[in-house]
Amino acid sequence: MEQSIVGLVQNETIKLLRRRRFLVVVLILAILIPIFTYAQYRSVVTAQERMGTTDWRPLLTQQIVDMQNRLASSRLPEEWRDLIKVRIAQQQYYLDHDINPMAPGGPTFARGFMDQAISMFLPMIIVVLAVDLVSSEFSEGTVKLLLTRPVRRWKVLTSKYITLLLFTSLTVLTTLILAYLLSGVVFGYSGWDLPILTGFEVSGGELETSGAFMLPQWQFLLMQYGLGWFVCLVVATVTLMVSVLVRSAAAGMGIMMAALISGTILTQMASSWESSKYLFVVNLQLTDYLNGTLPPIKGMTLPFSLTVLSVWAIAALIIAYATFIRRDVTS
Amino acid sequence: MAETVLSVKGLQKAIGKKPIIHDITFDVFAGEVFGFLGPNGAGKTTTIRMLVGLAKADGGDIRIGGISLQEQFPQAIAQVGCIVENPELYKFLTGRENLEQFARMSGGITPERIEEIVRFVDLERAIDDKVKTYSLGMRQRLGIAQALLHRPKILILDEPTNGLDPAGIRELRQFIRKLAEEEGLAVFISSHLLSEIEMMCDRVAIISQGKVISVGLVKELMEQFADQVDWTIPSSHIQKAEEILRTLQAVTDVWVVSEECLKSRMDIEKVSEANQALVNGGIPVMGIATKTVTLEDLFLTLTGGGGSHGAEHSGARTK
Ligand SMILES: Nc1ncnc2c1ncn2[C@@H]1O[C@H](COP(=O)(O)OP(=O)(O)O)[C@@H](O)[C@H]1O
Ligand SMILES: [Mg+2]
Numbered sequence A: 001m002e003q004s005i006v007g008l009v010q011n012e013t014i015k016l017l018r019r020r021r022f023l024v025v026v027l028i029l030a031i032l033i034p035i036f037t038y039a040q041y042r043s044v045v046t047a048q049e050r051m052g053t054t055d056w057r058p059l060l061t062q063q064i065v066d067m068q069n070r071l072a073s074s075r076l077p078e079e080w081r082d083l084i085k086v087r088i089a090q091q092q093y094y095l096d097h098d099i100n101p102m103a104p105g106g107p108t109f110a111r112g113f114m115d116q117a118i119s120m121f122l123p124m125i126i127v128v129l130a131v132d133l134v135s136s137e138f139s140e141g142t143v144k145l146l147l148t149r150p151v152r153r154w155k156v157l158t159s160k161y162i163t164l165l166l167f168t169s170l171t172v173l174t175t176l177i178l179a180y181l182l183s184g185v186v187f188g189y190s191g192w193d194l195p196i197l198t199g200f201e202v203s204g205g206e207l208e209t210s211g212a213f214m215l216p217q218w219q220f221l222l223m224q225y226g227l228g229w230f231v232c233l234v235v236a237t238v239t240l241m242v243s244v245l246v247r248s249a250a251a252g253m254g255i256m257m258a259a260l261i262s263g264t265i266l267t268q269m270a271s272s273w274e275s276s277k278y279l280f281v282v283n284l285q286l287t288d289y290l291n292g293t294l295p296p297i298k299g300m301t302l303p304f305s306l307t308v309l310s311v312w313a314i315a316a317l318i319i320a321y322a323t324f325i326r327r328d329v330t331s
Numbered sequence B: 001m002a003e004t005v006l007s008v009k010g011l012q013k014a015i016g017k018k019p020i021i022h023d024i025t026f027d028v029f030a031g032e033v034f035g036f037l038g039p040n041g042a043g044k045t046t047t048i049r050m051l052v053g054l055a056k057a058d059g060g061d062i063r064i065g066g067i068s069l070q071e072q073f074p075q076a077i078a079q080v081g082c083i084v085e086n087p088e089l090y091k092f093l094t095g096r097e098n099l100e101q102f103a104r105m106s107g108g109i110t111p112e113r114i115e116e117i118v119r120f121v122d123l124e125r126a127i128d129d130k131v132k133t134y135s136l137g138m139r140q141r142l143g144i145a146q147a148l149l150h151r152p153k154i155l156i157l158d159e160p161t162n163g164l165d166p167a168g169i170r171e172l173r174q175f176i177r178k179l180a181e182e183e184g185l186a187v188f189i190s191s192h193l194l195s196e197i198e199m200m201c202d203r204v205a206i207i208s209q210g211k212v213i214s215v216g217l218v219k220e221l222m223e224q225f226a227d228q229v230d231w232t233i234p235s236s237h238i239q240k241a242e243e244i245l246r247t248l249q250a251v252t253d254v255w256v257v258s259e260e261c262l263k264s265r266m267d268i269e270k271v272s273e274a275n276q277a278l279v280n281g282g283i284p285v286m287g288i289a290t291k292t293v294t295l296e297d298l299f300l301t302l303t304g305g306g307g308s309h310g311a312e313h314s315g316a317r318t319k
Helices: A005-018 A021-051 A056-072 A078-096 A106-117 A121-130 A135-139 A153-187 A217-245 A249-272 A274-278 A287-291 A302-326 B044-051 B073-077 B095-106 B111-120 B136-148 B166-183 B194-200 B218-224 B235-247 B268-280 B295-302
Strands: A195-198 A201-203 A206-208 A213-216 B004-015 B018-029 B033-037 B059-064 B080-083 B154-158 B186-191 B203-208 B211-217 B228-232 B251-258 B261-266 B287-291
Touching: A005 A021, A005 A153, A005 B095, A021 A106, A021 A121, A021 A153, A056 A078, A078 A195, A106 A121, A106 A153, A106 A217, A106 A287, A121 A153, A121 A217, A121 A249, A135 A249, A153 A217, A153 A302, A195 A217, A213 A217, A217 A249, A217 A287, A217 A302, A274 A302, B004 B044, B004 B186, B018 B033, B018 B044, B018 B059, B018 B186, B033 B044, B033 B166, B033 B194, B044 B080, B044 B154, B044 B186, B059 B073, B080 B136, B095 B111, B095 B136, B111 B136, B136 B154, B136 B166, B154 B166, B166 B186, B166 B194, B186 B194, B194 B218, B203 B218, B203 B295, B211 B218, B211 B295, B228 B268, B235 B251, B235 B261, B235 B268, B261 B268, B268 B287
Parallel strands: B018 B211, B033 B186, B033 B203, B080 B154, B154 B186
Antiparallel strands: A195 A213, A201 A206, B004 B018, B004 B059, B203 B211, B228 B261, B228 B287, B251 B261
């Protein structure tokens, strides 16, 4: 009598693919990554032209000098001052140890891409994937077929959630592969072993380099994409809840966009509103902890952000299941 | 007596604070077509939603093949096939892919069974086309195919003739009779049209404002509420006319209303025969008015709101 969850996941996979959701995601990536690649290429070229050299050391030295000049300006707010000090210490470390932090190459691009994409672009793509997973069944009326079969409701939702997690993982993997392959056309495919500096601790606005150490870039990428994957799973889970609660895909999309965008705005200006650090959208920029960038709000650490995100995901799941199991279907 | 396939006892449901379903009780047996008759807003769809597990009952008991729907949902619902309101299908999938979706959810359905049901509803040629290219009639048939795919004991249809043309309705009617008579399926059909229930169903539950007000054989109900004909006849002949009408088979009841008016309850198609009989008997018939008993009349009578012979509506019925 009890149907296997595998068959249900197969059903959901077929529906998701035939709705062309994953195709849209891959197309977005395949169009935007070349654009970002070109932008990156232009900025490297421009920087080299300005310096009149392709040697990166003068470039890095110039950046340090630039930042020191800004520090000297007295009108700089205190938070910015801390941030710039941290940056200078970091750049100085690269210079002293003869590491080119901007060394182009597919892996380096993929790393930079994840840094940029983790808090906005990737979550947005996951929202596209997840936003009508449940609500479309309600708006199209097909939920009537789904819930009048010999399958309990929690199992129906679980099959949807498993499918969503599978495709979310696949999206992160596709991002890595496409970022590497497409940017490699311009920057080359080497750079997996490039040493990357990580392990910074930030305490009281000071960058602690004592714990810093080198990682081959491929290991760093693994950690970075692992964090990106985690962020995407959390966003997928929250979007699933929205999809259960809201009937229309447009409304769900609006809610998630608004949340993500306000997250970005808050991380830029919320340092004085401390409790905003408990919002999940403020905690998406996990890769910054690897890079040694100052967190947007004091007191935020990697374990803190992971905990906040997990709590949000669990709460979203509980709400999604409770609502889906109890709700009467009326058209 | 045949097996009881669906048994509903004391069903109750409120939406928000407003009670919609008060006390619904009836049984449906194997091999019969059971009508669920009530005007719009009576609570038919709400009841059906509870029967198929889309909504939870606030009180009462639903058993399918003896198994409680509330307690053992998968086991109970496995015996039900249904179309609630419109047949909703995945339009971006083909007919076959739709059936495969349901097969994976129901379990134990072979590809041969899918072929068989596709032949049964006569969709062989279109089954590999996307459902969005289907006509309403084809969607209806695919809907029936998905409802019957897992060999249910009872088929539940909510106003299945909505949106169908007369040919489609006739086809559906024959199909439903065939299912009940040849396959021994119980079929539960809701409708707000008395004529539809009359043509399709063996038994009927009449529902009004969330309550069942009568359950019984359709034939008995129709005899009680057959259409009426008013005869205007000179008072001198009225007694003779009454006697003649009484002898006719098509006439179930005759009574004198006033000095010049006689009323008979009868099949309206037989009016000209009755007229012929009266004329042959030397009665100068001065006027004939036919009145169709509508669902509203029936309700007025059953709920005690109207006269014992139903409210009057003039004009011939077009059938
Ligand atoms: N979602 C709802 N919210 C509030 N009232 C509802 C809802 N659905 C149905 N009703 C009310 O319940 C009653 C029965 O509706 P319904 O079961 O659809 O009737 P029927 O199918 O017999 O036409 C109607 O009075 C309707 O207004
Ligand atoms: Mg209805």
